[in-house]
Amino acid sequence: SDEGPAETGDEETTIEVDDATSLVFTGHAPSPDQLRLMTAYAAHVRVLGERRVAAHESAERQALAEADRARAALLAAVSHDLRTPLASVKAAASSLRNDSIAWSREDTEALLATIEEGADRLDALVANLLDMSRLEAGAVTSRSGPVELDAVVRMALGALEADDARRVEIDLDPALLAWADGGLLERVVDNLVSNAVRHAPEPATVRVDASVVGPRVLLRIKDTGPGIGPADRERVFAPFQRLGDVPGGSGVGLGLAVARGLTEAMAGTLTLDDTPGGGTTFVVDLPARPDGGGLR
Numbered sequence: 001s002d003e004g005p006a007e008t009g010d011e012e013t014t015i016e017v018d019d020a021t022s023l024v025f026t027g028h029a030p031s032p033d034q035l036r037l038m039t040a041y042a043a044h045v046r047v048l049g050e051r052r053v054a055a056h057e058s059a060e061r062q063a064l065a066e067a068d069r070a071r072a073a074l075l076a077a078v079s080h081d082l083r084t085p086l087a088s089v090k091a092a093a094s095s096l097r098n099d100s101i102a103w104s105r106e107d108t109e110a111l112l113a114t115i116e117e118g119a120d121r122l123d124a125l126v127a128n129l130l131d132m133s134r135l136e137a138g139a140v141t142s143r144s145g146p147v148e149l150d151a152v153v154r155m156a157l158g159a160l161e162a163d164d165a166r167r168v169e170i171d172l173d174p175a176l177l178a179w180a181d182g183g184l185l186e187r188v189v190d191n192l193v194s195n196a197v198r199h200a201p202e203p204a205t206v207r208v209d210a211s212v213v214g215p216r217v218l219l220r221i222k223d224t225g226p227g228i229g230p231a232d233r234e235r236v237f238a239p240f241q242r243l244g245d246v247p248g249g250s251g252v253g254l255g256l257a258v259a260r261g262l263t264e265a266m267a268g269t270l271t272l273d274d275t276p277g278g279g280t281t282f283v284v285d286l287p288a289r290p291d292g293g294g295l296r
Contacts, residue, residue: 199225
């Protein structure tokens with residue numbers, strides 16, 4: 001047949017919502033009232049879209065502002081914590097190089113100790129910065145296996161100054177094992193013990209002990225400092241946090257954040273509790289072995 005397709009009588013009515021979106025209605029031509037309703041609906045859709053865009057832009061601005069605050073906090077803290085040991089190292093080295101002064105053996109040893117202490121502080125700061133960067137990038141890999149807690153703790157204490165190490169009391173069964181990454185766990189213990197020593201009033205000791213609870217091993221680091229109130233017990237693990245009870249406001253505020261991140265990388269948890277009689281106890285909760293059984 002030469003006749004074309006039968007006409008259905010349907011029409012398309014297009015109403016523009018915005019530059020990228022239109023509403024298309026198919027059917028008979030709308031009446032003026034229907035057209036007004038359709039236009040109102042398009043306006044409502046446009047408003048909803050604008051609100052979504054505004055909310056997204058607001059969230060982006062807030063995220064950028066938080067990132068800027070974090071960067072500012074990092075720069076302020078790091079610049080302070082870099083300058084202090086660098087100034088000590090430079091002053092001690094300059095003194096040793098001064099040929100006009102005949103230093104005694106004791107004075108020379110003291111200046112060299114100052115240089116070594118400043119270098120150790122710089123090394124610890126850089127290590128925490130690198131660890132935090134790896135954690136935020138998701139680049140920390142745990143190579144877990146059976147590790148001797150007593151050996152790991154004693155390795156971590158080797159990074160402490162001699163006077164600080166003497167204040168740490170270890171009560172660990174040499175046969176007690178946990179399923180962890182020895183290197184990561186050593187960094188965790190180093191940060192936690194260093195934090196505890198800073199807070200425990202001299203000559204108070206810091207105690208390290210552990211126990212097996214079901215399929216888990218609990219490693220505890222206990223100090224007798226001022227303690228941490230319930231409201232601050234999560235905030236203290238955030239990066240760049242330094243609570244008011246830190247002596248002299250020292251530290252960039254990364255140690256506890258790094259310790260928790262590394263613990264979680266080993267399928268563990270890091271929490272804190274009160275020490276009986278006053279102070280804070282950090283609890284590193286680790287698996288005893290992959291299948292949940294004990295290794296001791």
